[in-house]
Amino acid sequence: MDDTVTVYCPYCGAATELYVDPETTGAFVEDCALCCNPWRVEASRDEEGNLTAHVERAQ
Numbered sequence: 198m199d200d201t202v203t204v205y206c207p208y209c210g211a212a213t214e215l216y217v218d219p220e221t222t223g224a225f226v227e228d229c230a231l232c233c234n235p236w237r238v239e240a241s242r243d244e245e246g247n248l249t250a251h252v253e254r255a256q
Contacts, residue, residue, distance in 0.1 A: 204252045208234040217248055226255050 204215045209232040217240045227236050235255035242248055 199248060202248050202250045204236075204238075204250055206232060206234070207236065207252060207254045208232050215250060215252075217250065219246075 200219055201214045201216050203212055205212055206229040208229060211229065211231040213230055215227065215238070217238075222241055224237060224239050227238050228234065229236060236252045237255040239251045239253075240248065241250075
């Protein structure tokens with residue numbers, strides 16, 4: 198089970214390795230390490246514990 202996933206900033210396009218705590222699922226806000234704009238991250242795990250994350254601009 199991997200707790201990191203590569204995501205792309207919806208503002209600047211930078212690829213970032215995002216760590217998600219194993220106990221975390223659902224939506225949370227994270228700032229881009231490069232441009233500092235806020236993301237809305239939707240994290241989920243399948244039955245095997247594989248992480249997926251969708252990133253969009255936070256409102």
